[in-house]
Amino acid sequence: MTRLSPLSVPYRAVQRSASIVFALAFFAFTGGTAFGGFLGGLGSVALVGVVVVAIAGYELAYFRRFEYELTPDTLDIRSGVFSRRNREIPYRRIQNVDISRNVAQRLVGIAAVNLETAGGGETEGSLRFVSYEEARRIQSEVARLKRGGTEGDAAEPEQELLFELTPRELAIVGALSFDLRLPGLVFVFGSTAFPIVASYVDVPVPAGSVAAAGVGVVALGLLVALVSWAAGFASAVVNYYGFRLTRVGDELQYERGLLQRYNGSIPLDKLQTLTVEDNPLKRRFGYATLLVETAGYAPSSDGSNGSGGGGRGSEAAIPLATRDRVLGLVADLEGVEEPTFEGPPTRIRRRYAVRYSLVLGAATLALYGANRFLPQEIPWFVPLALVPVAVVAGALQWQHRGYALAENHFVTRNGFWKREMRFVPYYRVQTVIERRTVFQRRWRVSTVTADTAGSISLVGGDATAVDIEVDDAAELRETLNDRLREALAARREARQQSRQAALGIRAAEPGRDPDESDSGSTPDVETDVSETPEFVEEAEPAVGGDDEDAEEVGDGDEAEADDPFIWGESVESEPGPEPESESERDDGAENDDDTESDSDDGDEDDDADETGDAEDEPEESSDERGAI
Amino acid sequence: MNRLHPRIRLLWVARAVVFALVVGGVATAATLFAPVSIPSYVPVAVGGVFLVVGVAVALLRYRAWGYEVRDDSLYLQRGVLTKVNTVVPFVRVQHVDSTRGPLERLVGLASTVVYTAGSRGADVSIPGLTPEGAEDLQDRLKRLAIASEGDDAV
Structure with a gap:
């Protein structure tokens, strides 16, 4: 058992009491008609002293009762x-x-x-x-x-x-950083302070001088840029020195x-x-x-x-x-290089251009509306001049989008102003989400997200392949799922081998997984297997069967992408691997409770039976692919 | 592809109706206390629009919902305006809940919720199951998740 550093007691005490004592002192000496008047000046000092002693005592107790230890595990x-x-x-x-x-x-x-x-x-x-x-x-x-x-x-x-x-690179980091928080503060402060200042300084505002206002706005913009740049520089240097x-x-x-x-x-x-x-x-x-x-x-x-x-x-x-x-x-x-990216289809360029143009259109409309109610004429048509910019922006955005399936990684790239290229190892993928908004369906594209357990993702977004062809998306979804499983299997095998090698047990032979798991060298795996053998069989040979499944689902999506009621129809028409249980399940869902749960069970058994025969073959193919 | 239990429509439609009633009520109150006189059919129309849209969305949502327990993953598709297809590999399942909310109990349904360690869509919920179905599914997903042995979930 180890204690903290003794120096932590005074440090923590000072740190904690500084704020409390300050607040107390402020309260007791300035506002104190009710409180300070009651206690008197001396009383206030005494109170502060008591608080400080109490804090010091608490910190000492904290120190005495805080212990840590590095045990073997x-x-x-x-x-x-x-x-x-x-x-x-x-x-x-x-x-x-x-x-x-x-x-x-x-x-x-x-x-x-x-x-x-x-x-x-x-x-x-x-x-x-x-x-x-x-x-x-x-x-x-x-x-x-x-x-x-x-x-x-x-x-x-x-x-x-x-x-x-290097110092030079640090300078570049600073020069390329912008920190918008400080200008934000300045802006909030300035906007509240301005009327006050204006009331003291009687600035004669020339009526109708749009130009002056424009110059003011530009100057303000420059100022904001300068301040944010300076703030960015300072914070970069402080952070990365x-x-x-x-x-x-x-x-x-x-x-x-x-x-x-x-x-x-x-x-x-x-x-x-x-x-x-x-x-x-x-x-x-x-x-x-x-x-x-x-x-x-x-x-x-x-x-x-x-x-x-x-x-x-x-x-x-x-x-x-x-x-x-x-x-x-x-x-x-x-171990991954920058891949060549597969971008969204070229028609998507138009989608982005249209999107930006719509924003411009809305801005124009708003200005036009304002123009009608304002006494002075304002140039409401200015945003329309930016339509070519919208087209270029759309093209740029399109150009920087893309995804790639590298050997062991899913790689995506997005963004023009802040372009992010993400490398996600397949074995880190948590779930795969494919989504299509109403607008995306019009363009027959879809967005695939590989969710990981990271934390940047909470604000920055996951690895996302945006606006790819619908059938590519369905395929990508299934591929990611497959590769995740393969990568995990490969890792597991590697780990098992290294564990066995470390234990001095006979070397593991690839392709003999089922036997090995019986051998008792890996107790945790083995217990699971022996408890639920049928599920292992079900889960392992999934490679072959699943691919077929995936393509069928994908095809169905593509063929009827415009039909919002696709699932209702495709259930009947889908030539699934187990047509009987399919229809059975469907009936169950339509009719009543008991048959549904029954059919679920039946389906389970079917799976186990069917896949039992095909077990060896896909097993091996999965090994091969995992080893690559 | 499994469908949800048809009775879930009851729940969703009821929810839409209640929401429309609330909106209509608020609109009525706004009409009564508004400084300018608003024709009395406006709140009714507002409530009516919400009712129609809400019910339509609820019914479409039922048609759009589907799930499938595959060999190695749970597959869901749903969404009326935005279609969302989710693949949850069993290796990634952290734990599985089956829940029954008060309204769900009223119509005799239950949901199963699957949790992963992912940062978004960390919990995937399948509504509209019968209580037995939800428990079965929970049990089945649990066993599949154990069998697929995710050693390193994070």
């Missing part, structure tokens, strides 16, 4: 002054270990440690505070123990510096920050998606940004992870590097 934390909590976090479930130190903490030599696991809205393990050395030790120990390194001699795996931000990304064994580690230093570790096997992001400027000069996503970060915990990210998950990635380098790193980490 779990990180145990026992904490709580009034209500006690014992928490055990298995190392295997830890997604990230983050260390942060602000200026004051750096002076005192302490650090805050956050341990993130997947799920949950909060940081699961939080140590406030330990010494910096201890924080680093926890970070490396967690990594070592996670590998199952009980012997301790495997300490210090080789470090490889992947990326270091001294950025380093290293690879330590099977983890990525980063450090960054000018005032507040962050150290974080990202286990490579917890990577969910990689995103390469750029904008027209970065593209012009051949730069790009890399974002790394794990499932660990709580969506709203931007305070501790990425200041300025607004819950963007880990910003542990590369803020800016040449495009080649970013893609090289992606290839290093995931």
Whole structure:
């Protein structure tokens, strides 16, 4: 059992009492007719003193009752002054270990440690505070123990510096960043302050001078751009000063920050998606940004992870590097190159152009309406001049959209101003969602989303192939599902083999899976299998049968895409693999409760029977494909 | 492709009717207290439009809904204006609920909810099942999820 750093007591006490004491003092000394008058000046001071002592006492108790321990399998934390909590976090479930130190903490030599696991809205393990050395030790120990390194001699795996931000690149990062929050604040403040200022300074507003107003708007726009650019520059420098990304064994580690230093570790096997992001400027000069996503970060915990990210998950990635380098790193980490993308059909260009033109049309209409009610003439037709821009914008948007099925990854690309290229390993796909809006159905296109367990996705959107042909979409949907299963099977097999090799049991022979699972070398798998054999049979040979299914479904979609009642018809007409159970099920659904559940059961049995024969064949094909 | 139980239409239509009544009521109140006089047929018309659209959408939704328990995944299709097809691989199923809301109990139906670790569509719900059907489905999905052995769900 280890305690926190003793220095954390005064630090926490000061941190906590500063705000309370300030509020109290403010209340007691200024407003205090009811309160301060009752207590008197001396009484107020005494009250503040009591509060400070109470806080100090609480923090001391907190320190004394906070213990943590790195056991062989779990990180145990026992904490709580009034209500006690014992928490055990298995190392295997830890997604990230983050260390942060602000200026004051750096002076005192302490650090805050956050341990993130997947799920949950909060940081699961939080140590406030330990010494910096201890924080680093926890970070490396967690990594070592996670590998199952009980012997301790495997300490210090080789470090490889992947990326270091040079001052020049830092300057470019700053120059290319815009932070719109500060101008937003200024705007809110300015809009409230303006009438007040105007009442003091009696500006003679020349009546009817549209030009002056226009100049004012342009000047204001420039000012906003300048301020946001300056703010972006400052925040980029503060965030990314001294950025380093290293690879330590099977983890990525980063450090960054000018005032507040962050150290974080990202286990490579917890990577969910990689995103390469750029904008027209970065593209012009051949730069790009890399974002790394794990499932660990709580969506709203931007305070501790990425200041300025607004819950963007880990910003542990590369803020800016040449495009080649970013893609090289992606290839290093995931073994995937930038693929050639398959874009939406060319007719979609028109869809985008129409969409933007409609926006312009609406703007024109609004201006026209305003024109009729305003005393002065305003140029309501100006937006119409932008229609060519809409066409170009549509073409650009079309051009930058696309998706690709790489060997082990689903890759998508979207956006012109902020172009994002996402790499999703197949085995990280959670669900596949295909959707068609009314408008998309008019254009016979569809959008396919591969959902992952990441966190950037909450705000930034998942890997999405937008506006692809309807039948391509149906096929893509099924392909993703198949590849997910194949990738998982391959991984499972690899793991099993390595486990067996580690245990010194006979080497695993590919293609003999069913026998092996009987051999008893993998107890967890085996128990499942023996309990529900029929389901294993059902689930495994799915490759062959499922492909057929998929195509039929896809064809049906395409043929009757315009018909909103497609499902009603296609049920009867679909030449499914088991026509009997199909009709049976249908009847059940139409008629009454009992037959429906019955038919479900019947269907199950049918599946098991039918697939039993075909078991060997698809099994092998799945192995082959998985091994590729 | 399995259809939902036809009785779910009752639930959805009833919901649409209630919503239309509420809207109509609000519109009536607005008419009564509005400073300018509004013809009395306006709130009725508003309520009527909501009623017709709501009922139509409810019926179309029933026609659009379908699900299928495949060998390796659960497949759903639904949506009136926006058609949504979802594939939930069994490997990814975290847990399965079967629920019965008060209104569902009234018409003797139940739903099954499938949870994954995904960030969107993390829970997929199949309404309009008979209670036995929902439990069967839950049980079946559970066993299929176990059999497909998702070692690393995240």
